Amino acid sequence: MNTKIISTFFRLNTLPVLGVVLGAFLSTLLVAVASSNASADAGAKQVLHINAFHRGYGWSDEIESGIRDTFDAMGTEIDLSVVYLDTLRYQEETVSEKVAELLAIKQVADATDLVITSDNAALDFALLHQKELFPKQPILYTALKDYPADGLNTAINTTGISEYTDYKNAVDLALSQHTDARSIVFVGTTNEGHNKRVVDIVRESVLPAYADILDTEIIVDKSIEALDAELSQFPAHSLIFLLSNTLPKSDGSEYSPAETARLLSSIAPFPVYTYWHSHIGHGAIGGQIVTGYSQGKAAAQLALEVLSKDVATPLPSAMSAPASLFFDLESMEKHKVSRDDLPEGTRFINYQPPIWQEYKTEALTTLVIIFGLASLVLAFSLLTKRQSETIHQISDENVELTHALDLNQEALDDVTHQLEEVNPIDELTGLSNFRHFNDMLDKELRRASRYKTPLSLLMISVDKFEEYKSAQGEEAANTVLTDISKVISETCQRSSDVLAHLVDEKFAIILPHTSRENSHIVCQKLHDQLKVKNLPFVLSQTGAVTLSIGLSSLEASGERINPQHMFNTSEMMRIDAERQGGNDTRSDVIATHSEPGSSSNG
Template sequence: MTGAVCPLFFTCKIIGDRMGRLNLMLVLVVGLILSDGLAQAAEPAKAVPVHQVLVLNSYHPGYVWADSVTEGLRSVFDTRGSSLRVSFEYMDTKRYRPEEIFGTLKEVYRLKYGAVRFDVIVAADNNALNFLLLHRNELFPGTPVVFCGINGFDEAMIAGHAGYTGVAEDYDLAGTLDLALAMHPEARYVAYVSGASTSSRINRERLLKLIPAYEERVTFLDLSMKPIDDLKASLSSLPDKTLVLYLSYYLTPDGVRLTVQESTSLVFTHSGCPVYSPWEYTLGSGVLGGLMLSGRRQAEEAARIALRILNGEAPGKIPVLRHTAIEPIFDYRILRHFSIPHNRLPRGSVIRYEPVTVYYQYKYIIWATLGFLAYQSVTIVVLMRIIARRKRAEAREKKLEAQLRQSHKMEAIGTFAGGIAHDFNNILGGITTCTELALEEVGEEGTAREDLSHVLKAARRGKSLVRQILAFSRDKQQEKQPVQMTRLLTECRQLLKSSIPATIDVRLDLKARSGLVLADPTQIHQVIMNLCTNAAHAVENQKGFIEITLDAVDLDNKAALVHPDLSPGRYSRLRVRDNGKGIPPEDMERIFDPFFSTRKEQGGTGLGLSMSHGIVKRHQGAITVASHPGRGTIFTVYLPCAHAAEPARDGGEAPPIPKGKERVLLVDDDEQMIYGTEKMLCRMGYEVVAHTESLAALKAVRTDPRGFDLVMTDHMMPYLNGMELANEIRALCPEMPIILYSGYQDGTGSPPAGDLEDHGIRAFMKKPFNRAELARTLRKVLNPEETKKR
């Protein structure tokens, strides 16, 4: 402290002579503070004990099992930070026999670590453990040893050796064999493949002990200890209904060494049979799956045991862990190669290499679209407020400005809706097909059936909503049919009661029980729900009511003058009345404007009443409103009655789904549509070849022009679109039936019927389609005469 203060003191004295006594005192205080900080910094930090850990890995870097073990150890040890110093040594016993290299390794470790005192040693796999059993007392006397990945472990291996514990590699060979036979009940042969390494010998000996228990079910074929060429020949000549059990083949009898990828790929490629293995690290190059042991998880268990020892726990009190880190794991690509559905897998199965979901695949596009939409919405709202101010100032041009504003808004909605309709229909198509498949899998008694039915219903509502937005924005006339309003109102009342607070009483008074209207039922349903939802918001959480009344009225010429949009005639009159807070007078003139809402803070969009107004107007009807603040609101809807028409009837019981056995070429650049449609076709009995690229599909037809009975292709695709692909296929196979489908609606993506015939396209479908539509369309194209008879 004194040595630090003196230089500062003399410096401060010189400064003080110039600055005066006050400044001198301030400088001295600062100097003392700084000198105290320097003295504290000079004090040595408290020493943190550092533990030394040595990892002996039996194999070499780049070997998949060895790397998985290293990753598992590091994931646990790295949590200790600088308090743990880990040294890794690779013994390379896959490329050098233990008897050849143990002596050399002993001398190397003596030179490297003679002066190092390790607190614990981790031995990965049998050769590392054997080396320590021979030389630990000489090289690392008294150091605790934690092992993992030990094949054929027995307590006798460490008997008489103190300080040894760890995790045994008790892979479940019998469980993997049972799993394979359960998934392939038709199998009659099991061929087992193994090489000349130590682990291969141990694995083979374990299997030989199990074979007698399975001889009545299958015949075992011995493909062990074969040179590469002999093994390839044996694999290629395997009989039908054969499974392959992979027991490791990294060292051949003639000394050739293979990587895991080379070995498993060789077995899968030349056998063409399902390959099973009890180790997770063999996945990725042809192994289908099995009841698999994870090397990484084994290493993590061993690392945690090592930390317990470093924390003071005695190795002798820690039992060896058995039968850990095992679970059913499968390769998604190989499952798809053999057309094995997920419902045949055991419960709790893990699937590797499965394609990512639509959200994660397109999340940047989705978020960018939402951001753009939010920006556009804010811009539109700002513009609308500016226009509204000008509108009040220019009363004489009020109606013209409202029409122009409506046109602009609908044009904006139409442009946006048309641009995203294709993507939404692709997404809805994937949801529809996968949900229908899931419904079939869970069965009539499945606990998830009701939930899946709601998902399917929501997807169909989404499909209808896309069409409604397109029709609304483009003012396109929808298909109409006779609709019984009483039935529609009853359905809406049930739906409304389940979605609003119980404090609101929903009353229904139906006086026109025989009246029909000619309308789109989905759009009228939307109008009713919009009006009732607004009424519920007006009542809010207070005790109140919503009264829905339906009657029929005759409008003469005088009555029509009050409603200039209506012609004289008979109308169904719908009234929705509530006792809520009412609508302020200043808002009455704007309630049907797009994007006008008094509930923006609660999520209101301002489109409900605007869309309802447009729908009613397109049905040659009218909608009016009367409201008194504090006394409630009445919305009245007039719809022309339909004469000499019968209401649409339910189709009754759905006919059975027609099936087939033909070979179908399916082409779509959307992986989710391919995934769901392919599975749906396979369950109908068809043999499906699917491609996500039009050029690849065309190549398949060129390779085998007679190999397909039908082509089903998306319209909008890169490289070749659906029509261009149809032209190329017709040049090769003029009689090939082709079905075209598209996610675009009411736009340039939907080709005219004449163009379809010119391109040889037999049928056109719109996304999303369901299983019944798909099945009927395929049979109509493949068997037109049979369809006509029906």
């Protein structure tokens, strides 16, 4: 697969320098176009992705990742160019027109086979300039908010994936879990067109369906303080549905999505359901979610279908984006929602396997030994009965039986001792193994809670390790893991630090008495030391082996934190760093009931 990504950035800091920036941007774009045209493989399909936002914005980056990963997996030669409209920063029509002029200079009408747009502003732009820029090219949209798929088939040569959510279906699911509910409250904002449409949809098509059986209410554009006062007036058996991914502060700015979910869940004594993936894991109990990554995959699959057919073949009809149920097991337990009552296929976070599952090998071994001993005892008993002809024979058999039992008891004691004294060291790297890491994380969290000291957890993975192993072989891959373990040991030399090799390419570091800021310094040292080590890897963007690091930090607090929660938070940050291209650190602060944390990326 050879998917080439050509990213066109369009960002202006001030309108007075519009001409200068556009001039520089135009020169850069023309060079990029000439370079990409010169390097494009013969016969490759040319796909233009118009992104309504900017690189680094998590939502649209997920969409782009879904598109790119799907193209890569299918093995089709595609040159993928990306244009960013930057509409979250700039709303001026002049900017949009300049982008259209630059695309006209690029001659996309002749050099493009298909156009993919993500989010409403990108589709509006494509349709506005369809006649001059895309007169023959199919336009496939994705992440189109709050429009049913069957109502989007009227535009010429256009189809795609609608992000329309069945808000009523999510409410019905929640009511099936809370049969004693007396009222439902929808919380949202109207600060953007999308948010206002959501509020209008719920008010017009959802509330009337429950007006005769429940008390219903929509609260919009209220700060957390105002919501706290209003929600206290609702009856005990109420449900909250979060319609917007952010809520306003009293000063007019907005909380982050994670802060929004944490704060609303902390002030509300009722279950909080959501329609936003960014709220899961931050206090919301769950909801019916459409993710950016799943929409990107669906759009890419539709694009491959269109590109494989004759130009005269009618485009497939628009379809709804794939939605999944996401639930937080910790929040479910808090509000007494049974996992068994949720539909099959529901996805969970904060899942901790039963202890018998974790130690099933040891348990089965012990049972086999006990069964073997019981069989020996029974065999000797039968033998004794058969050989009871004389008192002397009976005595001899008793001596033999006792001796055999002693030997087997010694064997059982040895095996039991081996099970109890499991080696805490990983043989390959010399670091702690996964079991010792789990024990130490629990102990360090207890210690941090007892003495109110900070604690940080790093989850680390080697970027594109499977590709490295396939290209270089098992022995070279093990050598790289050993080299990385040495880098970790040389970087973290405090006796209190816990350095562990978990499995395959994954490592972990527990940093007691270490704040988030100081942990970022450790992460940067790891990146720098590995760069100095310079382990060659031709498939890496840097030409050498790199790491993706996920960091979660617990600030000084007396609150007890579940080890699995901290593990999951660091793992989610590591996955986020990996999806952003690797060689990076992403971080979050573990929230406590007394001090809600805020999340940010390193």
